[in-house]
Amino acid sequence: VVLPCHFADEASPLLRYVDDVFHQELAKQRLFETVRLSPERMKELFGQRRISSSEQLPDTFLIDLERATGANGVLLVDLDSYRAYRPLALGGRAKLVDLKSADFLWAIDETFDLGQAEVIVAANQFQRKAQLGNVSARTTGSTLSSPRAFA
Structure with missing residues (x-):
């Protein structure tokens, strides 16, 4: 549960x-x-x-x-x-x-x-791998700028 x-x-x-x-x-x-x-x-x-x-x-x-x-x-x-x-x-x-x-x-x-470089790198890698079709790094839906995507 x-x-x-x-x-x-x-x-x-x-x-x-x-x-x-x-x-x-x-x-x-x-x-x-x-x-x-x-x-x-x-x-x-x-x-x-x-x-x-x-x-x-x-x-x-x-x-x-x-x-x-x-x-x-x-x-x-x-x-x-x-x-x-x-x-x-x-x-x-x-x-x-x-x-x-x-x-x-x-x-x-x-x-x-996201103030730590290693977290930025990991978030970018995650986005490229898992969310490529969903959001672009250039949009406000980016893992680096969206609390919902970052969560």
């Missing part, structure tokens, strides 16, 4: 599309079947629309999530930093947790800052 992304500013326009972008990119990897839990369903089940991977989880969260979804694991995702103006920056943290054992299977905490 992929939970909705958590971001400290719950009114941020970023939250309108980041879940879709993240899920699309995760599904492209075809590592495992992904099931999305909407913020509305989260509110219904747990009283919160989004849960941070760094917060203490409600006592029966993992058990309740397994019962509600039949899933084996949960991916908790946080956006912990975001800069929408040049140079763009996006910081994320994610944890994959086994629902039965509560063990962490995988975790990442990374910030991608």
Whole structure:
């Protein structure tokens, strides 16, 4: 189960599309079947629309999530930093947790800052490889100038 992304500013326009972008990119990897839990369903089940991977989880969260979804694991995702103006920056943290054992299977905490040369090179390579037919580097849809494309 992929939970909705958590971001400290719950009114941020970023939250309108980041879940879709993240899920699309995760599904492209075809590592495992992904099931999305909407913020509305989260509110219904747990009283919160989004849960941070760094917060203490409600006592029966993992058990309740397994019962509600039949899933084996949960991916908790946080956006912990975001800069929408040049140079763009996006910081994320994610944890994959086994629902039965509560063990962490995988975790990442990374910030991608277009003020760093190596990130610019990697973003350009990604755009050429994965998005060539979708956007041109000369358009405002470029990975280097669009928060949505950069995400």
